Amino acid sequence: MENYFQPEIECASQEQIRKWQDERLCKTVRHVYDNVAYYRERMQKKGLTPEDIKSVDDLHKLPFLTKADLRDAYPYGLLACPLRDCVRIQSTSGTTGRRVVAFYTQHDLDLWDECCARAIVAAGGTRDDVVHVCYGYGLFTGGPGLNGGSHKLGSLTLPMSSGNTDRQIQFMVDLQSTILCCTPSYALYLAESIIERGLRDKIKLKAGIFGAEAWSEEMRHDIEQKLGIKAYDIYGLTEISGPGVSFECSEQTGMHINEDNFIAEIIDPETGEVLPEGEKGELVFTSITKEAFPLLRYRTRDICVLSRKPCSCGRTHVKMSKPMGRSDDMLIVKGVNVFPSQIETVLINKGYPANYQIIVNRVKNSDTLDIQVEMTSEMFSDSMSQVTAKEKELVDALKSMLGIYATVKLVAPKTIVRSEGKAVRIIDNRKLY
Numbered sequence: 001m002e003n004y005f006q007p008e009i010e011c012a013s014q015e016q017i018r019k020w021q022d023e024r025l026c027k028t029v030r031h032v033y034d035n036v037a038y039y040r041e042r043m044q045k046k047g048l049t050p051e052d053i054k055s056v057d058d059l060h061k062l063p064f065l066t067k068a069d070l071r072d073a074y075p076y077g078l079l080a081c082p083l084r085d086c087v088r089i090q091s092t093s094g095t096t097g098r099r100v101v102a103f104y105t106q107h108d109l110d111l112w113d114e115c116c117a118r119a120i121v122a123a124g125g126t127r128d129d130v131v132h133v134c135y136g137y138g139l140f141t142g143g144p145g146l147n148g149g150s151h152k153l154g155s156l157t158l159p160m161s162s163g164n165t166d167r168q169i170q171f172m173v174d175l176q177s178t179i180l181c182c183t184p185s186y187a188l189y190l191a192e193s194i195i196e197r198g199l200r201d202k203i204k205l206k207a208g209i210f211g212a213e214a215w216s217e218e219m220r221h222d223i224e225q226k227l228g229i230k231a232y233d234i235y236g237l238t239e240i241s242g243p244g245v246s247f248e249c250s251e252q253t254g255m256h257i258n259e260d261n262f263i264a265e266i267i268d269p270e271t272g273e274v275l276p277e278g279e280k281g282e283l284v285f286t287s288i289t290k291e292a293f294p295l296l297r298y299r300t301r302d303i304c305v306l307s308r309k310p311c312s313c314g315r316t317h318v319k320m321s322k323p324m325g326r327s328d329d330m331l332i333v334k335g336v337n338v339f340p341s342q343i344e345t346v347l348i349n350k351g352y353p354a355n356y357q358i359i360v361n362r363v364k365n366s367d368t369l370d371i372q373v374e375m376t377s378e379m380f381s382d383s384m385s386q387v388t389a390k391e392k393e394l395v396d397a398l399k400s401m402l403g404i405y406a407t408v409k410l411v412a413p414k415t416i417v418r419s420e421g422k423a424v425r426i427i428d429n430r431k432l433y
Helices: 014-035 037-045 056-061 067-072 106-122 142-153 165-174 184-196 217-227 340-349 384-402
Strands: 086-091 101-105 130-133 156-159 179-182 207-210 230-237 242-248 255-257 262-267 281-287 298-304 331-333 336-338 356-363 366-374 407-411 426-428
Touching (some): 014 056, 014 281, 086 106, 106 142, 142 156, 142 242, 217 340, 230 255, 340 384
Parallel strands (some): 356 426, 366 407
Antiparallel strands (some): 086 101, 242 255, 281 298, 331 336, 356 366
16 A cells, blocks of 8 residues: 555645646646647637636636537547657547547556555455456456556456356455455346356455446445445546546545546536535536646536535545536426436335436327336236336326326346446437337
């Protein structure tokens, strides 16, 4: 732990953090103004020059950047250094149309590895651990990010990637993996498979670092109970670098943002106004140490809260809450705001596994909300009348939570396709009309 718990950085005073941010922000603004026509034109339209940005207090003057801007500038429009200096690209998963491509110099990769190493240390990792990485590799940032962080820390790294569950479990048992890195939905799938095979007592995991998709506190407790571990959240975006932008510590009351590399803001998603600490709003990030692909005021669309309350772990970097939803893809059904996390909370509280699918349709100009939920193996042996009664119970519980009616269909175990990357929770067929 001595290598990548860096108290001089992670426990720095607010004055020191602010000094780093002021200096690095000014340097980054000058870098993109001089090297990225897209930024230069956007700033000039607002009458701005780099000299107008003297500190973080001036950050609000800069224009926002959105995913639409990144797609418009694809592939090289936001590249801030010569292509010959870049050594890696990563790309977002699951986007339609033009994909978002991010570029990295070796310096950028070194900083990314360091951020992920900090996350592993915060989860109790040391060079004596065996880090089992079954995030996807390739263009997806999950595998490369945690792989690099584990190497930086000096842990034995198992670059398993996703899929082949039998092999995952075999290596987990044979090599005595101690830290699991994957999506929370795949962690639950692994837990189910381990229990089914009667191998629970052969697993030596102590912690898991899970991200890339939304998950609730109920899902966390389910994973922890089934695998006998402590489950830590990690946050990141390909556009900003990948996992490791922020991470949980042992307190598990939010994710510390690596403020020596990123500046976080919370804005009103409607007006763009910067909100004070403690207010709920849309998370915006500015990269201040990247060379190839630094983004200024990037709108993540994630809704959360920032807090500087003292943390028992000693880290002083600001915490962000677990995202509470999205400002752009929140479901609005029959005029009601619906978040998948609300549905997940009801299901887990009622004892159902966290594998479900939400299907929204529009029939005769009216929205319908249908939810398919997997039964446990015990429930699957129930009579038809018992299943029907359970479906009605869920309908009532969801009506109480959401305020609108949803149909529920209980399906056989493992009927819904498991995701080894991001779970596909929502099918909104209204977009097809």
